[in-house]
Amino acid sequence: MVYAEIRMAPELLQEQGLSLDQIVGEMLAGFKRGEKEMQQHGKPIKVGLLLTAMRTAARSSEIAQLAIKWREQGVVGFDIAGKEAGYPPTRHLDAFDAIRQANFHMTIHAGEAFGLPSIWEAVQICGTDRLGHGVRIVDDITFDEANNPVLGPMAAYVRDRRVPLEMCPSSNVQTGAAKSIKEHPIGLLKNLQFRVTLNTDNRLMSDTFMSKEMYLLVHEAGFTLKELQWLSVNAMKSAFIPFDERLTLINEVIKPGFAQAAEELKIKF
Ligand SMILES: [Zn+2]
Structure with a gap:
């Protein structure tokens, strides 16, 4: 693990009277402390915070402003x-507009x-950068008589635009x-x-962690080490930190890390 984006809804932490700013400040302080400890153990990790608003509530504009306010501090x-x-996400259009305009x-x-x-609204109305899950995009993929996949317009758009x-x-x-x-669509x-x-x-x-998800893909869905690297590079390409920082992590940390793992496991890479 070299990079993480952790999502949390600050509005769920207010029962005992903390302000939204206090909550965000404390979460970021915790991440900083964790980063420092990992650095001391020789396993540096960078952690960013995604501020989540609850779809069922009506505080998304407030949370969007909070995210923008803290963007230089780790959000x-x-x-x-x-x-x-x-x-539907369109209930929160004001929040998405504010994020895009900032x-x-x-x-x-x-x-x-x-x-x-739901996917269409998130992409075409709200203008999302990434899709959380997005697994049902397979509903727009059919198979012809020769069993070749045929992408419908929504699936084609998501693939063409490289929507993560x-x-x-x-x-x-x-x-x-x-x-x-x-049988999970991730293979297709x-x-x-x-x-x-x-x-x-x-x-x-879910009682899981990243290595476990990778283990499951390898052992139950036949993913190779090369494909695990591809997933990791995809994730880093799609991260919300600046482009140059993403490139550095891909070229100087992720790829050399996988190359080393391949060597240790004696896997032809
Ligand atoms: Zn989820």
């Missing part, structure tokens, strides 16, 4: 989360439980969005070269 983007059905970044959970309309998909295999199996890791989307990235969703409830 890297804005996000909405929570129940999809009945709570030249800031956003990701929207869309197309997890809910289908293509934040895929979370274990979580999707647990929520029923996918039958198993083996990888083969079709969508901008697929691998994520944990929530580590606690």
Whole structure:
């Protein structure tokens, strides 16, 4: 792990009277402390914070402003989360407009439980940079008589524009969005070269972590080490930190790290 973007809804931490600014300040201070400790252990990691607004609430504009306010201190983007059905992202258009107009970044959970309309709204109405999950994009992929995949217009747009998909295999199996890791659409989307990235969703409830997700893909869906590197590079390309910092991590940390792993595992790379 060399880079992480952690999402949290500050509005869920206010029960005992903390202000939103106090909450963000404390989370960032915690990340800084963790970064320092990892540095001391010789395993540097950079951690950014995504501020999440709850879809079911009406505080998204406030949270978007909070994210913009803290962008120089370690907040890297804005996000909405929570129940999809009945709570379309268009309910929060003001927040997304504010983020875009501040030249800031956003990701929207869309197309997890809910289908293509949710993805379409997130991409074409809200203008999201990335799709949280986005797994239901496969609903816009069919197969012809020769069993070749045919992309519908929404799937084609997402692939052509390289919209990053934040895929979370274990979580999707647990929520029923996918039958198993083996049958999870991440394999098909990888083969079709969508901008697929691998994520944990929530580590606690899903009882998972990045290495476990990678392990599952290798052992249950036949992913190779090269493909794990591809997922990692995709994720880094899609990160919300500046381009030059992303490039440095890809070229000086991620690729050499995988090359070293291949050598140690005696895998031809
Ligand atoms: Zn999720």
